[in-house]
Amino acid sequence: MRILVVEDSEELADLLAKGMQAAGYGVDLLTNVADASSALETNRYAALILDLGLPDGDGLSILRELRRRKDPIPVLILTARGGVEDRVSGLRSGADDYLVKPFSFDELVARLEALLRRPGQLLGSSLRLANVTFDSEGRQAFVDMKPQSLSAREIAVLELLLRRKGNVVSKKLLEDQIFGLTGDVASNAVEVYVHRLRKQLLDIGAKVKISTIRGVGYVMMESD
Numbered sequence: 001m002r003i004l005v006v007e008d009s010e011e012l013a014d015l016l017a018k019g020m021q022a023a024g025y026g027v028d029l030l031t032n033v034a035d036a037s038s039a040l041e042t043n044r045y046a047a048l049i050l051d052l053g054l055p056d057g058d059g060l061s062i063l064r065e066l067r068r069r070k071d072p073i074p075v076l077i078l079t080a081r082g083g084v085e086d087r088v089s090g091l092r093s094g095a096d097d098y099l100v101k102p103f104s105f106d107e108l109v110a111r112l113e114a115l116l117r118r119p120g121q122l123l124g125s126s127l128r129l130a131n132v133t134f135d136s137e138g139r140q141a142f143v144d145m146k147p148q149s150l151s152a153r154e155i156a157v158l159e160l161l162l163r164r165k166g167n168v169v170s171k172k173l174l175e176d177q178i179f180g181l182t183g184d185v186a187s188n189a190v191e192v193y194v195h196r197l198r199k200q201l202l203d204i205g206a207k208v209k210i211s212t213i214r215g216v217g218y219v220m221m222e223s224d
Contacts, residue, residue, distance in 0.1 A: 001159065002180045003045035003112070004024035006062065007078070008034040008054050015105075016049065023109050026140050026156070028180040030047060033057040040066065047112060052079040052090070061092050067094035074115040078103065116173035127162040130207035130222045134162050139177045151177050153196045157190075161210065170217040178205040194218055 003020055007013040008031045017027045028045075030036045033056050040048070040062070048066075052059040063075055075097075077090045082100040090098050097111050127134040133142040134155075141148045141158055150158065156178050160169055174190045186192075198210045209223040 001116075001156075002028065002177050003047050003049060004028050004030065004036070004039060004043075004045045005049045006030050006032075006059060007049070007051045008032065008056065009051075019105050019109070024136075026177070026180055031055070033059065033062055037065065040069075040071070040073070044173050045075040047076065047115060047174070049076050049078050049112070050095075052081055054078060054189050059195055060090065063090070063093050063095060069168065073117070074112075076108075076112060076115060078108070088162075127159065127165075129165050129220065132158075132162070132201070132206050132208050134159055143201070143204050148200070148204060150197070150200065153193050154200070157193050157197050161218060165220050168213050168217045168219045172217075174217070 003025045005013060005016050005020070005027055007016060007029070010031075013029045013031070017029055020027045025046075028039065028043075030039060031054070032127060033054050036050075036054075039139060048062075050059045051128075059079070060079070061191065063077075064077065066073060075095050077095045077098045078101065079086070079098075080101045081090075087098050087100075088139075096115050099108060099111060127136065131144050133145070134140070135142070136159065139155060141150050141155065157174060160174060160177055171190050172192075178193065179189070194210060194212075201210070207223050208220055211219050213219060
């Protein structure tokens with residue numbers, strides 16, 4: 001799943017990206033209010049890690065706009081502002097958690113995981129449909145309890161389809177979660193990864209199917 005990190009310190013942003021990627025997350029990095037607001041309007045993220053002291057404004061303006069339009073994205077504020085009034089202001093503005101710099105990276109990841117385990121969010125330790133199981137912490141797929149070798153992007157497709165099993169997942173949401181802000185994406189890129197995953201699941205005897213809902217997206221269900 002993909003996380004947006006808004007942090008204007010290049011050194012810290014790079015460390016956050018590397019650490020989050022090592023923990024199994026896709027990461028987009030942005031450094032200012034304008035770019036972050038635009039990205040949040042056009043992309044779907046599993047969570048937002050938000051600095052407050054940004055070069056073109058206060059990060060709280062991003063948070064308040066998200067909550068104004070009733071966007072439920074989990075937001076973890078990561079800032080040097082450690083006063084009680086600052087923490088209260090951030091939480092009352094709609095933050096789900098608040099962590100003060102300097103911080104422990106292990107604690108940051110643990111807090112993020114806790115947010116994503118809340119009802120309605122995207123993280124659960126194990127996902128299952130028919131004889132297919134996915135361990136989200138170990139990033140490993142199993143069929144009939146046997147580990148399977150899938151690429152990182154095939155894993156991303158499988159995870160999102162399993163999390164929304166029985167419901168249509170739009171092509172745009174899959175594209176956002178797989179590629180994020182990586183630049184130009186081929187128009188058929190999502191179709192390619194869905195096709196590869198579908199073929200692999202069929203070849204290894206998975207009792208699930210991925211159906212294409214033309215013009216809308218994809219849905220994963222138990223096969224007949």
